[in-house]
Amino acid sequence: MEFRDFNDARTLARWLEERDENKLDALFKSALEVKRRFRGEGIYLRGLIEISNICRKNCLYCGIRSGNRNVERYELTDEQVLEEARFSLEAGYGSVVLQGGERSDGVFTERISRLVYKIKKLDAGGGRGLGITLSLGEQSREVYREWFRAGAHRYLLRIESSDRRLYESIHPSGPLHGYDNRIKALEDLKSEGYIMGTGVMIGLPGQTVEHLAGDLLFFKKIGAAMVGMGPYIPHPDTPMGASGVRLCPDSSADAGKLLLSLKMVALLRHLLPGANIAATTALQVLAPDGRERALLAGANVVMPNMTDVSVRKNYQLYSGKSGLEDTAQDTKDKLVQNLDRLGIRVEWNEWGDPGKQMPDCILGNR
Numbered sequence: 001m002e003f004r005d006f007n008d009a010r011t012l013a014r015w016l017e018e019r020d021e022n023k024l025d026a027l028f029k030s031a032l033e034v035k036r037r038f039r040g041e042g043i044y045l046r047g048l049i050e051i052s053n054i055c056r057k058n059c060l061y062c063g064i065r066s067g068n069r070n071v072e073r074y075e076l077t078d079e080q081v082l083e084e085a086r087f088s089l090e091a092g093y094g095s096v097v098l099q100g101g102e103r104s105d106g107v108f109t110e111r112i113s114r115l116v117y118k119i120k121k122l123d124a125g126g127g128r129g130l131g132i133t134l135s136l137g138e139q140s141r142e143v144y145r146e147w148f149r150a151g152a153h154r155y156l157l158r159i160e161s162s163d164r165r166l167y168e169s170i171h172p173s174g175p176l177h178g179y180d181n182r183i184k185a186l187e188d189l190k191s192e193g194y195i196m197g198t199g200v201m202i203g204l205p206g207q208t209v210e211h212l213a214g215d216l217l218f219f220k221k222i223g224a225a226m227v228g229m230g231p232y233i234p235h236p237d238t239p240m241g242a243s244g245v246r247l248c249p250d251s252s253a254d255a256g257k258l259l260l261s262l263k264m265v266a267l268l269r270h271l272l273p274g275a276n277i278a279a280t281t282a283l284q285v286l287a288p289d290g291r292e293r294a295l296l297a298g299a300n301v302v303m304p305n306m307t308d309v310s311v312r313k314n315y316q317l318y319s320g321k322s323g324l325e326d327t328a329q330d331t332k333d334k335l336v337q338n339l340d341r342l343g344i345r346v347e348w349n350e351w352g353d354p355g356k357q358m359p360d361c362i363l364g365n366r
């Protein structure tokens, strides 16, 4: 079976509706082959440090939204962040992701600059140190520039849905949560020199395969070099999740959502062969091996959680997050065991960025 020309919304939507197991199996195998050809055999790891759950925003789906009074707020100390970064370095992860709720006050933005600078200095061995991804929401262009200068070079800012109406249906109204701000922030990140990443939720109320096909084309149009897509998992302490919460991993609806997520990964690998595509942790809520299945469908990045166990339970954007009791070492051991079992090779101590020298056609910007 030939897999070419995924560049139109109708073809993508048809694949998202496809139920024939043989055809889907061929699609996943082809995506894995494309991944091997353009990004090599191995996968890349980024140690995820959830620095704080304090957020100024109130997204209707998010468990750490400012309006949720049931969550205990925390902020890791500089020492904790650096300790987790050091663990990532020594574990051979090659990169870290600093993720947290969105804040724009000077105390916060200056602290991030300081932390990024210190993390870059961690490698006493004379290597180039950890690659640093930030995922800290919408900021001014000046702040993005300041963090880039401090040493961060990737930024992940998910759009959650590229369809304006759907986006607006999952966010409060008003300028703080505006769709145009998100688009502008993504453009600013690229202009400031970041390797820019974005992503969406899959299975949102009111979402259609046409929306998802539009999301895939959006990633290509905006020039995303990294993409993280995860299933929408309702959180009970949110307006969207307050009713009808399901957490049964065996329910057909969850199986359907998992399959849809795998299709999205495989289609995106064909559309953006050189991109970094994350196998997101949320997939594990739907199936214990959900993340590994995404790797076999074309994803090539995993972000093992480094966050201190004492606060991990307080960083739940969605419900049912796995590994809440695991230490950083437990997380590493389990991940390595699962990857070994499937014969998936890890590229240790590598940043694993899509090469800047890579021609546009490889990233999909044809």
Ligand code: SF4
Pocket: 055, 056, 057, 058, 059, 062, 063, 064, 065, 066, 100, 101, 102, 137, 317
């Ligand atoms: S999704 Fe992000 S910006 Fe929105 S409330 Fe959650 S942490 Fe804050």
